[in-house]
Amino acid sequence: MKDFFCCLRGGSSSQVNEQEPPANNEEEEPPANNEDEDVLDVGAGVTFPWREIVVGTQNFEETRSLGKGKFGEVFRCDFPRINQVGAAKIHDHANRAGNIEFLAEMRVFGEAYHPNVINLIGKSFGEHKSAIVYEFMPNGSLHHHLFANARPSPGLRQETQVLDWGTRMGIAVGVAEALVHLHTGVKEIHRDVKVANILLDENLAPKLSDFGLAMQIIRNEEGDETPREINLIKGSRGYVAPETEEHMLVSTKSDVYSYGVFLLVLFTGREAYDLPKPRGKMNITDWLMPIWGRKEYLPLVIDTALGYNFPVDALHSLFFATRMCIDAQALARPSMAFVENMIREAASYPVTELIPVIERRHSIGHAVTELLPVIERRHSI
Structure with missing residues (x-):
């Protein structure tokens, strides 16, 4: 594997040293842009010298951390020579599983150019x-904005935002488009579609990320x-x-399933798997099982942060x-292209304010009271 990485960067491993920043903490002046050893166009994106990663992350300073995954930590990294800020995902060569993830990401990034897929620098x-x-x-x-108890990333400076219905629908459509392209x-x-792998730009537009588990169709x-298999x-x-889980099989229909769970998390504000919940209600799909055939109760499980500002018809289409x-059954699931069209249709409904449930109790009657203990409704009525 070491030889492979050497070949990728176009030389022996001795040609690039992991340098520490100068002792006085002043960043060394970057060399001129025309030096081939500093920025090389090799495959997808450019190849930076390792010292530029060390300096740009301030020697992997904790305050620049953007998050930690199974195979590496991500740091905010400044590139003054190209006047750009990046997110550098650091991978240790000793981690064999990480080597496979690294290669998978490089393979996907070679072709995955799309407005809703994270761009490789x-x-x-x-x-x-x-x-x-x-x-x-x-x-x-996206996870950072949906859950108030999410640990903030030291490298992020923006505050979390409450995402309204229109923003969430835009995110749902964008992620669907990215998966269709993939x-x-x-x-x-993709194999790991989840809210934590959806990144948001300055306009809250979604970007699908983390292709380390990707497999070719x-x-x-x-x-x-x-x-x-x-x-x-x-x-x-x-x-x-x-x-x-049962047969160790993956396909595009596995991504469709994950996308469905992603939608539930996005619009209910509940984790996909919530360990503190009682047995049988830890998975969000099990938690919602009692209301799948009772669409009149869907407003009860929508994220309370949305208030009552959402179109009921769109909610029905979405669910x-x-x-x-x-x-x-995997074969019974539609393709992502079909799902994208359905989500677009749901997104086309104008946002209207739903009559608060507290004012509709007379029409729902005792059925709501009976259902609340089952679905653990978080609204107060």
Whole structure:
């Protein structure tokens, strides 16, 4: 693997040293832009010298951390020579699983150019570590804005925002577009669609990120997709499709399932898997099971941060699409292209204020009272 990284950066491992910033904490003056050893156009993005990553992150200063994943930590990284701020995901070569993730991300980034996919700025190869550098998203991850108890990232400076219905629908459509592009254009399975992997730009537009678990789609002689077998279940609890948990199979339909769970999290404000909840209600899909056939009660489970400002018809369309996405049978789920059209339709409804449930109790009657203990409604009536 070490030889592979050496080949990628175009030289032996001894040519690039992991340098510390100067002892006086002053950043060394970057060399001129025309020096090939400093910025090389190799594959997707540019290749930065490792010392530029060290200096740009202030020697991986904790206050510049944007988050930590299974295979590496992400830091805010300044590149004054190109007048740009990036997010550098640091990978240790000793982590074999991380090596595979690194290669998967580089493969996907070679083709995944889309407005709703995170852009690659470049990469860097050190003696013992490497970095993938993405565009910096000032509003961080979607998870950061949905959950008040989410630990803030030291490297982020923006405050969390309450996302209204229109913003959430825009995010839902954007993520659907990104997955359609990934499945039909890049021909890859993401395998880890979740709110934490959706980053938001300055306008709260979504960017799909983290392609470390991505796998290429394979098809049989008839052109039909063939599910791929895996040796180890990866992904995030609550988002993993049943066929993956039970039979170790993944496909684009696994992404469709994860997207359905993503929609539930986005519009209910509840985690996909909530350990403190009682058994049988930890998974968001199980928690919502009692109301799937009772659409008149859907407003009861919507994120309270939305208030009553959402169109009921859109809510019904949204949950109908979601229910199709999370079908237990993979073959029964629609394609992401079909789902995208359904979400676009739901997004087309104008936002209206729903009559508060507290004023509708006479029409719902005792059924609501009976249902509340089951769905653990967080509104107060």
